[in-house]
Amino acid sequence: MAGxxxxxxxxxxxxxxxxxxxxxxxxxxDVARTLGVSHGTVxxxxxxxxxxxxxxxxxxxxxxxxxxxAIVASGGPAxxxxxxxxxxxxxxxxxxxxxxxxxxxTYVTLAVQSREVVDRHVDELVAxxxxxxxxxxxxxxxxxxxxxxxxxxxxxxxxxxHNPVHAGEWADAGLADxxxxxxxxxxxxxxxxxx
Amino acid sequence: MAGxxxxxxxxxxxxxxxxxxxxxxxxxxDVARTLGVSHGTVxxxxxxxxxxxxxxxxxxxxxxxxxxxAIVASGGPAxxxxxxxxxxxxxxxxxxxxxxxxxxxTYVTLAVQSREVVDRHVDELVAxxxxxxxxxxxxxxxxxxxxxxxxxxxxxxxxxxHNPVHAGEWADAGLADxxxxxxxxxxxxxxxxxx
Numbered sequence: 110m111a112g113x114x115x116x117x118x119x120x121x122x123x124x125x126x127x128x129x130x131x132x133x134x135x136x137x138x139d140v141a142r143t144l145g146v147s148h149g150t151v152x153x154x155x156x157x158x159x160x161x162x163x164x165x166x167x168x169x170x171x172x173x174x175x176x177x178x179a180i181v182a183s184g185g186p187a188x189x190x191x192x193x194x195x196x197x198x199x200x201x202x203x204x205x206x207x208x209x210x211x212x213x214x215t216y217v218t219l220a221v222q223s224r225e226v227v228d229r230h231v232d233e234l235v236a237x238x239x240x241x242x243x244x245x246x247x248x249x250x251x252x253x254x255x256x257x258x259x260x261x262x263x264x265x266x267x268x269x270x271h272n273p274v275h276a277g278e279w280a281d282a283g284l285a286d287x288x289x290x291x292x293x294x295x296x297x298x299x300x301x302x303x304x
Numbered sequence: 305m306a307g308x309x310x311x312x313x314x315x316x317x318x319x320x321x322x323x324x325x326x327x328x329x330x331x332x333x334d335v336a337r338t339l340g341v342s343h344g345t346v347x348x349x350x351x352x353x354x355x356x357x358x359x360x361x362x363x364x365x366x367x368x369x370x371x372x373x374a375i376v377a378s379g380g381p382a383x384x385x386x387x388x389x390x391x392x393x394x395x396x397x398x399x400x401x402x403x404x405x406x407x408x409x410t411y412v413t414l415a416v417q418s419r420e421v422v423d424r425h426v427d428e429l430v431a432x433x434x435x436x437x438x439x440x441x442x443x444x445x446x447x448x449x450x451x452x453x454x455x456x457x458x459x460x461x462x463x464x465x466h467n468p469v470h471a472g473e474w475a476d477a478g479l480a481d482x483x484x485x486x487x488x489x490x491x492x493x494x495x496x497x498x499x
Contacts, residue, residue: 188494188495191494242494245494249496250495250496251494251495251496252492252494252495252496252497253494258485259485259489259494261482261485262482262485262486262488262489263489263494265464265482265485265486266461266462266464266486266489266490267461268463268464268470269460269461269463269467272464272470274469274470274472275463275467275469277469287456287457287460290453290454290456290457290460291457291460291461293457294454294457294458294461294490294493295461295489295490295493295494296493296494296495297447297493297495298489298490298491298492298493298494298495299383299386299437299440299446299447299448299454299458299490299491299493300383300445300446300447300491300492300493300497301444301445301446301447302447302495302497302498303497
């Protein structure tokens with residue numbers, strides 16, 4: 110391979126190799142072979158197989174969080190942004206699962222092994238939600254004594270619609286209605302509103 | 305084996321056989337051998353391997369729904385009963401998973417194969433929840449335009465705490481707090497309550 114090998118080229122080759130061999134069988138040597146370089150060259154960028162795996166998982170998860178960041182930055186009423194944020198998270202995950210179920214499964218397996226990367230990803234997502242909740246509280250639009258706790262509760266209460274462990278249910282006909290029903294409950298709660 | 309073979313004895317033997325061989329390798333012949341009878345005797349009670357599998361799944365799921373029925377029947381304020389119902393569902397599932405993780409995994413695999421049995425089970429659970437929600441609406445304690453839809457939304461929003469696909473997270477230290485945070489959100493909602 111001509112020129113200097115970039116981190117991005119290695120990650121692309123890793124994705125290609127993963128797609129071909131699956132996460133259990135992919136080795137750094139396979140990735141190097143795909144690039145036509147020695148494994149030493151790959152190790153200069155990623156000191157271990159675990160480091161390469163974490164980087165691949167991180168890049169995949171960044172595809173999920175990037176469009177959400179735009180919703181946080183967009184401003185506007187908090188309730189609408191919260192709905193769009195969760196709906197977009199759900200649609201992105203479902204899109205990835207439907208587009209290439211095998212690669213999705215591969216990335217999920219990879220992510221499960223990169224526990225710290227996933228924890229950081231979830232913390233980042235909950236921080237995005239927290240920013241919207243806090244803005245809504247400041248505007249008098251939302252009630253939340255602890256915006257971070259409320260953000261985490263919104264994330265947990267909508268797990269069925271974005272957590273890959275539920276991917277097997279994402280083709281269900283009633284999914285969109287089920288999401289809106291959960292969303293209404295999260296907005297209005299169970300107790301009656303007086304006045 | 306002396307005397308008349310009962311349905312319960314076959315189901316007990318099926319559980320024992322499943323525990324030993326796992327769901328993929330358990331056959332009706334194995335179950336019959338455990339009982340010391342011919343497989344024809346087992347077939348007189350369960351016409352197919354699928355029928356036996358469904359019956360085993362049904363019995364397991366009945367262990368989950370029985371203590372919940374008592375909460376529905378107990379009467380009293382609806383919000384408290386709803387909390388206890390979901391908390392009990394969560395505790396029962398977590399208890400089964402912690403007590404014997406391998407058998408839990410076996411039953412989950414079995415249940416996934418008995419799709420109709422699981423759907424009936426979920427419908428039964430949502431019907432229990434609906435009864436509590438409807439009673440709460442009648443008493444002016446809860447607001448829900450469509451108690452069945454609200455019940456399903458409560459069930460979906462608390463998936464993380466009772467759906468076996470989340471069993472891997474059930475030992476997390478923060479689980480009880482996470483549940484209470486979701487519960488508070490479900491009670492009060494995101495929109496401010498004006499006095």
